[in-house]
Amino acid sequence: MRTLRFLLQKEFRQIFRNTTILRMIIMVPIIQLLILPLAADYEIKNINVAIVDHDHSGMVQQLIGKISSSGYFHIADYNSSYDKTFTKFENDKADLILEIPQHFERNLVREDKQELFLAVNAINGIKATVGSSYLAGVIRDFNADLRLRYYPSLATANNPVIDVAPVNWYNPFLNYRFFMVPGILVVLVTMVGSYMCALNIVKEKEAGTIEQINVTPIKKFQFILGKLIPFWLIGIFVFSLGLWVIARFVYGIIPVGSILLLYSFLAVYLIALLGIGLLISTYSTTQQQAMSLAFFMVMIFMLMSGLFTPIDSMPGWAKWIAHASPVTYFIDVIRMVTLKGSGLTDIKNHFLIMGGFAVFFNGWAVLNYRKTS
């Protein structure tokens, strides 16, 4: 126990003396949490619509007015030639082209039927789907207005209407930040935990200090604990900084569920994560190797974790990978607890699985870590 205390004392001394690490511990969570949620914005705004108008009628003006007043669209071009407008498309100045045929108003009123042409620039898949469905919605709305105006009897009497009234539970205003910020917090803790821990141990290998440690009576578990405990504490510090300062004061996110539960899960999660860091360090001899390996693992864990894309929509094999990543479970838990207020019984399985990860990674790392080679 005495030895461990001296090891920890030494470790903290080195960490606090390293200004780069200190800055990373404090600045990285703040900056990332301020910047990343803005970048990971799924709300599509400023969709550029180019309109090709062959009709020039009052109704078209009403439609354009409706489109531009929706707030999502920006009328990038108004033209009467499709070919001319298409160059806008090619130059990436327009995301959507809405072509209004000749006699749009006349045919619509007389024949009760008209077709519109919508071309979508699908380079950005999300913008394309979201944009075209928004626009289709606006047109549908416009259509309903028209029916009400020109065929009031039809609209009310003959059309049985199923009105769907959605309610957004847990995140009533569909604020994507409520969804993203806790997830990004997990990514932060993941990076700090795995990178820093792995790099720190490999640094001792590189500097040769591990040799000097190995000829002392320091035992294997003491050395490992001496490395894990500081980064466990740093992980908790980073998480707290993100949760209590940035998430609360910048994004107004206050966990609905139990804070204690969240921290208990964090504690287990960090053990699993530090196990990964330790494991990486046993397989690398230089910091460069450790960095590449850690980057590779964290990258996969992050992209497959359901942070950006829902796991349910992944193909079967990808789901397997997602479920083999501890990050997935923590993102799930943090969202459940902060947004939904889930209790221990709801995340019991997550706890068990995370405990399994902790035992697995640490066990593997310890087996692979040899004090005498």
Next chain:
Amino acid sequence: MPAVEISQLVKTYPVGKNKLTALDKISFDVNEGEIFGLIGPDGAGKTSLFRILTTLLIPDSGSAQVLGLDVVRDFREIRKKVGYMPGKFSLYQDLTVEENLNFFATVFGTTIKENKYLIEEIYVQIEPFKDRRAGKLSGGMKQKLALCCALIHKPSILFLDEPTTGVDTVSRKEFWEMLGRLKKQGITIMVSTPYMDEATLCERIALIQDAKIMSVDTPAQIIQQFPDPLFAIRGDQMGKLLKQLRQNPEVETCNAFGDYHHITLKDNSAGTQTRLIGQLEKENLHIKELKAITPTIEDCFIRLMPHNNQIQRS
């Protein structure tokens, strides 16, 4: 009981599909309380042997005992009793001198105060810099600090792997004086060096080359065993002289040694020297000096090396 007993020790490293032999059936003993030198060039296997003796490496076969303890089985016990100073400076560069020393004292369950008498003489030299980070020390200071850290737990045996490599002549001399004083404290010292001139400062030496021990004895004995009379020769064109000497039928071995070339002759009868000078003068070489000398450890080392005639020294 010898402080170190090594018998038939073998260590190989895999290099691709092949094996690189670092230690090839090495056997020798180090007596208690002596300064034992392991002399050999880089890559001879010195560091591998040190790492086995300090329990950092497991030998392929053979056995080694340090203080009567087996290096594989009793590694824990050995670690409490030995001091190791690796060839590469491996203390915490971001901790200060005092913090480093304190750390290594505490992990051995002791304090600086308790064993200060042992390192006193060395420590006074680095004490003015005790608040400086180890990484910012000069080479000589780093080496003194490393020695302090290896000594702070009062080890019974000290392993010093090339402690004087990259250290200036004055510091080297001081360092060896320090070792002499440590020996008086009863500490067995095993030291490796690539510098042949340091060999005579050891009580006994082992000459190691290409994973094999060539000879183990006192420096005086090793010198005495040099088989032939040795001559030093000096002329005005040393480069050409060396070439001519190597071609000359009278000369058995010839190696460049600073200002002189050291040669042994095939025929040691009286006339050979004059004959040799005559032959060389014919080649327009002016010989300034030819004298009989006592061999150094380096001469012995070169002599003992396999195919010694082909070795060219630059």
